[in-house]
Amino acid sequence: MGWKESMEIESKFLVMEEMDFQALESLSELASYSLSEAKIQLNEDIFFDTENRDIMASGYYLRVRKSSGEEGSWVTVKSLGGFEGGTHRREEYVSFLPEGASVLECPDPRIKELILEFTTGFDLFPLLSLKQKRVIRQVKMENRIIAETYLDRVNLKSKGREKNYNEFEVELKSEGSSEDLETIRLFLIKHYNLIESRFSKFERAFLFMEELPEKTFLSLRERAFCAQLADQKNIYGKQAHILTELDKGKSFEELSLLLKVPQTEIKALHSEFEEKRLSIFPFTTYKKRS
Structure with a gap:
């Protein structure tokens, strides 16, 4: 297993009603696209930064994702922000992390180089974590894989407080186009009670941890x-x-x-x-x- 760097392009929605969540869970098609059989994944995400939050100050965040039943983890560096016109566009660097290895033992030299550049040698600490149950489907047009959908039940805990929310993501894949994503986005807005989410899960979890409102003067x-x-x-x-x-x-x-x-x-x-x-x-x- 190797690593990849790319631009992640996706639409994200908060699912406000349980009825809509169940409808999305049982979909077999989306607009004019077909959907594959669902795959269930249980993830625990731990986000790391220095005490001074040097990674955030550089405009990125660092995540280690462990999926139940899988050996090893996945380490990801992503850019913050990037929401415009209903679409998220973020830099993304991903690598497999062998079981028991620390983040700085990541086999991908590019990710190690980025972390060292952001942190300038300061120690990393777990900043926050979240758990999610994810339903994954491929979005297809004939034999082309256009996108993947992720229907998530997310659980946040911080300082004795707890928050649960549901989210639906559509992430564009290499055989899909921005037009495909826009067609799906408009279809979802029209047919379901969804609110476009301008935040990544990390950003939403950080706002919850810090007890910050969603609209603030500073990013x-x-x-x-x-x-x-x-x-x-x-x-x-x-x-x-x-x-x-x-x-x-x-x-x-x-x-x-x-x-x-x-x-x-x-x-x-x-x-x-x-x-x-x-x-x-x-x-x-x-x-x-x-």
Whole structure:
């Protein structure tokens, strides 16, 4: 078993009604596409980062997935965000991890190189975990495998709190096109009570763990990046601190009084950040990898 790197392209939906979940569970076709027999998979996902959340601050997350009844695990590095126009597009690096091996013993040098680049040698810790029961089907048009569907019952636990939710994903495969995915997405929206999900499971689990609302001023990457900068005694530390406080819901007026900074300066920073996001900091660029 080897490894792969690719662009993951998928549509994701929250399934709000049990009736719709059961209907999706028993599907034999989807729009004009046929579906294969269902395969059931029980997964436990553990997500790792440094204490400083260096991987998140780099715009990625690291997952180790163990499926019941299977030897070994799968280690995945994925980019955060990437939701636009109903579709998720994310960088994805995947490798098999032999039984008993640590993440840094991953046989794929590319993933090891990425982890070391993000963490600069700091230790990795389990950040959060989730469990899911997954129903997998192939989406076919004649002999072509267009996509795979994943119908998931997800369980999150954190600090004595628990959350269960259901999700339906359609992930494009190499023989499918963006038009195929859009046809399926529109069909699902029309025929079922689904809500498009703008978050990956990691992002949703992180928001739950941190007790954050779904709509925040900063993205998860931006929050982690600003948290690392906020203690620095320079202009960038000051700007990161202001952005972090705005993210917590403080008003321009409150912040001006709290930090002894003119409201005009805070408003100007807010406007510049809305336009340029993290590129206001000269030492960061969102590196797209080839």
